[in-house]
Amino acid sequence: MRTVNEVSKLTGVSIRTLHHYDAIDLLKPTKITEAGYRLYDDKALERLQNILLFRELQFPLKQIKSILDSPKFNQKEALKQQIKLLELRRKHIDELISFAREIQKGGVNKMNFNVFDKTEIEQYSEEVKKRWGSTKAYEEYEQKIKGKSDEEQSAIANELLSLFAKMDSLREYSPEEKVVQEKVRELQAFITENYYNCTDEILNGLSQMYVCDERMKQNIDKTGGEGTAEFVKQAICIYCKNKEH
Numbered sequence: 001m002r003t004v005n006e007v008s009k010l011t012g013v014s015i016r017t018l019h020h021y022d023a024i025d026l027l028k029p030t031k032i033t034e035a036g037y038r039l040y041d042d043k044a045l046e047r048l049q050n051i052l053l054f055r056e057l058q059f060p061l062k063q064i065k066s067i068l069d070s071p072k073f074n075q076k077e078a079l080k081q082q083i084k085l086l087e088l089r090r091k092h093i094d095e096l097i098s099f100a101r102e103i104q105k106g107g108v109n110k111m112n113f114n115v116f117d118k119t120e121i122e123q124y125s126e127e128v129k130k131r132w133g134s135t136k137a138y139e140e141y142e143q144k145i146k147g148k149s150d151e152e153q154s155a156i157a158n159e160l161l162s163l164f165a166k167m168d169s170l171r172e173y174s175p176e177e178k179v180v181q182e183k184v185r186e187l188q189a190f191i192t193e194n195y196y197n198c199t200d201e202i203l204n205g206l207s208q209m210y211v212c213d214e215r216m217k218q219n220i221d222k223t224g225g226e227g228t229a230e231f232v233k234q235a236i237c238i239y240c241k242n243k244e245h
Contacts, residue, residue: 001031001040001041002040002041002045003038003039003040004018004019004037004038004040007045011045011048011052013048021048022038024061026051026061026064026068027044027048027051028044030043030044046075047068050064050075050078053079053082054082056086057086140197144195144196156194159194160190160191160194161220161223162223163183163186163187163190164220164223164228164229164232165223165228167183167187167228168224168225168228168231169224171225171227171231175235180235181238181242183235184203184235184236184239187203187232187236188203188239200240200243201240203236203239204236204237206236207232207233207236207237207240208233210232210233211230217229220232
């Protein structure tokens with residue numbers, strides 16, 4: 001077992017970062033002593049190594065957690081994919097260095113924007129994410145839509161949008177009013193029935209997407225009216241906060 005200080009010195013990861021990984025459940029210590037010291041075994045260090053490799057490949061922490069927690073995750077296969085991505089990045093950097101040297105020799109007038117193209121890297125990264133990144137919720141969603149026709153799936157999506165329209169019709173009320181909170185409960189139940197088990201944590205995360213994802217925000221506001229997405233987000237935040245007490 002190693003202390004958080006020892007792990008920090010061994011890996012070069014700051015103690016603050018290790019504490020953050022613990023707080024977001026990305027890397028939990030193997031044991032916490034009675035005095036409150038975090039201890040890490042070899043298995044935890046192996047997970048940290050995976051985290052650092054994915055971080056080097058510029059995967060976001062949330063995506064890394066999803067990948068490593070996936071029941072489909074296979075260490076050996078993932079390592080092959082990590083090596084492939086690192087090789088693609090090395091190739092890209094080598095091409096940039098060669099291009100920069102050509103400019104140095106021939107002058108700044110040389111034009112070649114192809115060397116900045118990261119399409120191959122991005123496509124392979126997406127393949128890795130799709131291979132390992134399916135969450136339990138996504139797998140549940142896949143099971144629920146299996147066998148449903150395109151028309152049936154479209155009808156469900158339209159019904160979901162109609163719930164946002166109903167939320168918009170309640171904007172004369174404050175988000176914490178009972179009538180609005182009841183619609184949030186209805187929205188959560190609808191998602192659970194038709195998509196996946198919509199826990200309070202997932203619902204709260206969705207509320208952030210409703211305003212941060214520009215395409216989603218536009219769809220919601222188009223269905224309900226300008227400001228509907230923000231109103232729904234506020235109502236959901238209040239709903240989830242009340243459920244905590």
